[in-house]
Amino acid sequence: MENYTVDEYALCTRFKSKRRKKRLVKKDFEKHLIQLRKQEKELWQKQNNLPLIPLESPYQKGWQRSFVLREDIARSNESSFYRGLLEKINTWQFSSEKSFKRKKKRKRRNVYVEKIQTVKEFSEWEWRSSKLELTEKEKAHFYKRERWCSNFKRHRIHYMFNESWRYVLRISPYMITHTKMVDSDLESEIQLLDNYITNLNLRNKINKLVDGYSRYSGYYDYKDPREENRIKNKSLNVLYQQYLDENDINHGK
Structure with missing residues (x-):
């Protein structure tokens, strides 16, 4: 009996190859991003369709x-x-x-x-x-x-x-x-979805997948919160004072 490699054996059986599994995972992730965009548009449409209330x-x-x-x-x-x-x-x-x-x-x-x-x-x-x-x-x-x-x-x-x-x-x-009617539940749902997209840095990926380009100029803030520099534009005196304050709090505990 001839010896087959793993990929050759996968082609002859119903098992998925590593390449196909990776492609299916990527496809499911892209479907998830498309659903996020659709959900976001539906929420925006609901917010725009809220009636006006006379003052x-x-x-x-x-x-x-x-x-x-x-x-x-x-x-x-x-x-x-x-x-x-x-x-x-x-x-x-x-x-x-x-x-x-x-x-x-x-x-x-x-x-x-x-x-x-x-x-x-x-x-x-x-x-x-x-x-x-x-x-x-x-x-x-x-x-x-x-x-x-x-x-x-x-x-x-x-x-x-x-x-x-x-x-x-x-x-x-x-x-x-x-004035526009305010729906607190709808606004919290919009904010929750926006926080999910922003914290995972999915905005550019969604725009690239749906619109064909990665970003809208000047509309969104595309800074990745996971890569944010917390000491940027802060002087050494301010950083040193924060260091002393943190040490005082830790020693107080």
Whole structure:
């Protein structure tokens, strides 16, 4: 009878080889990571779907600014058309101050300049999209403009409204009238799952497996708690004082 190796014997029988066992363990672990992502998304969806509760006493939180129809245009025959168009291209800004000014540095001095606000502009992709809600009559009031984009380092095409003088800005108090319902059990469940993923450093592995890349820039803190340096950015005096305090506690016991 010929002598067979362990791997050759495993191929002829129903026993799993070492390589197959290792592959199955990895596959089960990846399935577990996918289930964690699904569970996390379901919990987030439940939290987002919590209803709003009206407040007994609404309060003001800063100011809001948006466009309204000019008084003479509101009295004209075309008021309904421009009012309907405004609902599609209106923009809102929020500020803690009624002046709507921001700090800007000029010649080594900080000055306050007013924030610029315009009606909505459409990119070339939005203009050609089937989801654009503008009618042909409304599209006739826009013109094509090519503008340099510093982010993409090239010129980009925008479609801008050519009769912005028909609208004026109006400032009004920004009132908080509702608040999100708080579910303590749901929040504890979300925190428990997040602690499990963070403590075992599974966030990058989940993102790599599900999304194809390892991390979201700036959204999560990817420091492994098991590799955290507890004496980082601490002076020798502080470390020495902590050492003395720990010794005093131990001797006191």
